[in-house]
Every structure is written in structure tokens, then in C-alpha cells.
Amino acid sequence: MQQLRRENAQRVLEHMWGSGAATASELMEVTGLTRATVLTLCKALVDEGWLTSAGTARRRGGHSTGRPALRYAFRPDAAYVIGVDAGQHGISAAVADLRANEVGRAHRRLDPEVLDPGFRRDEVDEAIDSALTAAAVEPERIRAIVLGVPAPVDLDGLSPGDANPFWQRMNPDLITLGDARGWPAIVENDANLAALAELRLSAEAPESSFAALLSGERFGAGIVMNGELVRQPRGRTGEMGFLDMVEGVGSSEGLGGLARRLARDALAEGRRDSSLAGVGADRVQAEHVFAAAHREDPLALEIVEDLAGRLARVCMLLGGLLDIDRVVLCGAVAPALGDLMDAVRRRLPENPYAPWLQVEASTLGADAVRAGAVRCAIDHVRAHALEV
Template sequence: MEQSLGAVSTQLLRRINAGRVVQFAWDTGAFTASDAIVASGLTRSTVLRVCDELIVKGWIHELSDTREAGAYSKGRPARRYAFRSSAAHVVAVDAGQHHVSAWVTDLQGSVLASSPEPITPRSDSALDRRRAVERAVNLAVDGAGASERSVLAAVIGVPAPTDENGVSPRGDDGFWARMNPGFAQLFGQRGWSVVVENDANLAAIAEGAIGAGVGVSSFVNLLSGARFGAGVMANGALVRGARGGVGELHLLDLVDGVGSADGLGRLAVAWTDAARVKGTIPITSPLAAGQVEALDVFAAARAGDATAVGIVDRLAARLARVCAVLGGLLDTERIIIGGAIAPAADLLIERAEPILAAFMHGQVPTLVASPLGARAVGLGAIHRGLELIRSDPLRFSLNT
């Protein structure tokens, strides 16, 4: 028994040591054994042995020595190593309600290929959605010159709550189940580690890593395009809830002056169409004819179009009420206005802030526009996939 425990302890120690060197290699450029010794605190013999093992496993490769590189001229040349960022791949997917986008990255997060795939209302069934996501993923993997075997992890963002197994409830009308028709099982069959996560949560992860949430311990990322959805960070950690439902904002149905979880982008277009039907838009307005997008409404408001200004004012009042609910419930420092309307969010924020201040008691959360916009979900999926691998890289086998 003692020999068995000793063997287990030795294997565990070797794994821990290898993990420390992998993490160091991941975060640095070319390095020598001496560099790794300083960073890890391990002995030279241990570092050299670990590096040899990691070369065999495919995590690092050996470079030309320092003498050949011109940085060393006397004595025994130092061995130089580097992390193999091309050794494997990560798949990231934003499986939105109206579109799908897939990306393939290397282990440093560099995007190697991407593939968009539209989802039309007439073909928006669970089966069609599975096929659209599969097509986007397959095209991105092929475009990256990768293979199914080289993908270690896939992270898929969906407009639905998900539990720890990546499963969504049906919801009142089956919407959530249609948005997430078994993606965890579908891609898990390929041998990948799969995470299916709410899209607003992934956007919040991206904002906290590289966006408007950097350095802020508690914030809400509010996706505001087709629908409202919130990713909540509290004291530096993502808050998901028992079944992943934190941030689902159907409670807005009950909020006076809001009445639904319809997002500002959707409402901007709907209210413009309603004004056109009623004939209240002057023929000189840029909104008078033709289909408009949400950002067209904001552009017209900036140009002084009266109809557009009125719509933006209505949207700002709605946003202020939504933010008052989130700020009051969560005591958050900052609310990040994200999604496809983020490029125009400053116009909403300057109108919403005084209304929000009148609603709030005590500290008022700061409103800021997302610098990531519509890219946030995909960037969050990439970040989440890399973190999944980095948390325990040696449990993955590379195809060397």
C-alpha cells in the first residue's frame, strides 16, 4: 500500500511540475531552462526532464540554441524552447437567434478562420439550427486547416439558460430548447470538451477580460439587441444560479414602462415600422421608406430627424427602467450596454442617465457602452475555451 501511495504521489508531483512549466511556456515567448527555473522554482534537472516530456507530448518544441541565435558565444549553449500554439485548436460559436458565427483559434487565441451562417425565420426549427451550427463549425475547422482530432474544446453561446451539463429547459413555448437543441451532445460525440453557455454570460466574460469590465469586480453586461439578456459578474465571479437562469429577464414583463424582454434594437425597428404604417413619418425623413436597421434609427437621430429622436428618447426611458431594476437588485457598480446596438449606445446613455438617477435610491450604477459590441459573445467563447484547457492542460492529449 505504501509503495502504491508513493507511486501515486510521484506521478502527481510530476504532473504538477509539468503543469507549472506548461503554464509558464504558454505565457512567454522563447525561453531557456534557466528562465523556467526562475519562474517555476524547480531544479534544473527537473525542468530539463519536464521539458523533454512536454516535447514528446507536443506542448512545447525546442528551438535553435542561443549560440545559433547569436545570443550566446561561450561555454555550453543553452537549450531554448517555445510553446506550440499550433498544437491544437479551440472552436467558438455564437449561435444567436438570427445568425450563427463560428471561429477556430490556436492555443493563443489567434483566429485562424471564421464562418457565418444565417438562420431564416422559416427554417428556424431545432433540426435546422443544429444543421446550421454544424455547417458553420465544419467550414471554420476546414478553413483553419484543422481537423476534428486537433480540436480540444468547443464553446457555444446560446440565447437560453443552460445548466452545468449544457442543457436548456424548454421554457414556456419551447424557445430555449429550440435555441439549444442538444449542442453539448452533438459536439461531444466528436471527442471534444464542450461547454454550452448563455450568450450574455459569455459576453460578460469577454468584457471582464478585455472590455469595459476590466478592473471592475461587479458589473452587468446587458445585451440589448433583439432581446434583453444579462451576464452578471459579482465580486469577480460569474453568477449563474441553480439552473443557469440568472440574467434571463422575463421579469421585465412585470415592470411598468417596460413590459417585455424585447431588446432596444428590435424595438427601434418595430417602432419605426409602426410610425411608417401610421403615416407619421415625414417623406423627407430617412426613415420614410425602405427597411431600416436599428443603427439607421440612431444615425437619423444624430442628424436631427424628429421621428428618430422621439424613438431614441423612448428607448432611453425604457433602458433607464431596465437598469434601475438591475442596479437595485444587484447593487452593481457598472452596467455595460452591449450587443449590436453598442456602437450607438452613447446616444442612449446620455439620455438614460438622468432618468436612471431619478429612479434610484443610493448609489447609481455607471452606464457605459461596450467596446466589443456584437463580437463580445464570440470573444467570450474563445476566452472560455482557452481557460478550460489552461485549467488542466495535461488532461488533454495532443495529436503530435
């Protein structure tokens, strides 16, 4: 009987989680439960902090006899979650309520040349503490933490070191970070989390099939098929190392890294017909290149055309291989890709394998992985809310 009651309570909570205030009659209609059962369950959920009494409601028309119906509403502050983007160049952590409203953030920059795993763990921990302080949320109110890393992650939250030692350095056993605090922890590939964030924004989410392509320092893809994230036990779905063997692409180096490298190489070789020379070969970054291309700087335009050719091939490959509808460029570099996206779209009609493919830039920018981590953590809390 206790199990049945918990299942019924979960049905009520599931409806309330994604809706506004509701009366017992409305909950009876959507759950199929009796009035007495609904009222009992709502009282229990109020006592446990998941729901709150939200005043009363009279029938439409304003004229009815008897007491007005009591309304119930979900409490987004019933618990909190933490989402972390633990990238190679920086860490972004956020505390959010159960409706994904971020109430506190923290950011820490990292020197990508410092690869000490212990240092990285400490920096992630510091970012989490800073986000908690900014949110003024007590640690015991956290119900889950999700950390995104630039590495494949298996079902145990670990990253392999056999093919690439960099992966383990990016994920130095981060799955254990929640142990001392009593938090359930999930470690996930960053592109997968970006895909989850994009899925939440997708109007056609139940049928959507797309690749969320992180394109900063390295290419990595989160694959969504028919509204579901594709995930294999080894966690290597969407790894793009095979691009080393693709003619016209040549490596899995991402757009941000490529733009920076190509500009620095050209300037170091003496190229001076560009405003990028004023930035300096040792200081120029990808954002300088994309901004200069928008101003029709000759060197920047050459780099954008080079990147567009590579990216178009990557998108055509993904579209033809996976039969997906679109490729979404994600990450901090995405908002600056307007001219590059135009150049890519000009090449797409050349695609004989997926002529329907759409390519677009995410609106989430640098927040994509962290937003996906928050959503993943909320999904975990939602699935386990009433477990003893």
C-alpha cells in the same frame, strides 16, 4: 509519482501559457522546481507539442562564459478550439488557436421564423464545417468547442422548455454536436459568454463587478462579481423576464427589437416627417433608426428617448440590486448606441440606488459572444491540457 510529475508539468505549462519565452532558470524561479526537474518537464512538453525550443539567451551585458541558456516558448498552435455564437438570426463560428487568434470564420444567416430544431442543428453543424475549411485545420486538432445560445443553460448543457419553449428550440441538444467528432463540448448562455469576453478586456479584472447586457432582440445579462462569472445550476442567472413587471420598461424586448418595432409602428400609422419613411415600414431596421437619430431625425430622436428611458431603468435596477460597478451594453447593436448612451447617462443622476453606476457600450460589437465562446473553450483546454 506520475501524478506529481503531471502536476509539476501543469505548473510549468500554466506559466508558459500566459508569457513569452523563458529559460530554465526563470521557470525555476516562478515554479520553485529544481533545474533538473524543469529541464525534464520542458523536454516532455516539447515532445508533446505544448512548447517549442526558442533559441538561446545570454545573460544581460552580453559577456558570460559557458553555453547560453536554452529558451522555451508556448505553442499557440499546439491545438485549436471552436467558438460558436448560435443566435436567433444567425450563426457565427470561428476556429482559433490557444492565444485566441481566429484563423477561420464562417457566418450563416437564419430566418428567425424558422424554428425547426433539426434545421437549426444542421445549420450550426454547417457553420462549424465551413469555419474548419476556412482555417485549413484538421478536425482532430480541435480540443474543445463552446456554443453560445440565447437561452438559459443548466450544468448539463441543456435548456428548459417548461417556462419558454423558445429556449429548447434555440438549444436543440447542441451539447451532443461534438460527440461524433470526439470533441469536448460546452453549451453556454450567450450573455454569459459576452461577459467572459468583456472580463478579458477589463483592466481591473480581478476586482471587476459588472453586467454584460445583451440588448439586441431580447435583454439578457451575464453577471460578473469580483472578477468571476456568476452561474447557478439552473443557468437562469441574468434572465430578464421579470422586466415584464417593471414599470416604465414593460418587457424584456431588447433595444434592437424595440427600435425596429417602434419605427415600423410609427411609419405604418402614417408618420411621414422622417427620413425613415424612405426606407419603408416593412424594411426599417434598428441601425436605420440609430443612424437617423444621429442626423437629428425627429422620429428617430423620439424613439431613442423612449429607449433611453427604458434602458436607464434597467441599468438602475441592475446596479441597485447587484451592487455592481457598471453595465456594459453588448451585441451587434452596441457600436450604434452613441446617442442613446448619452441619453441614458443624462438620466443616471436620477438614480438614488446606485449613483456610482457607469454605463458603457462594448467595443466588441457583434463579435462579443463568439469571442467569449473562444475564450471559454481555451480555458477548458488549459484546465485539462495534461489529463490522460
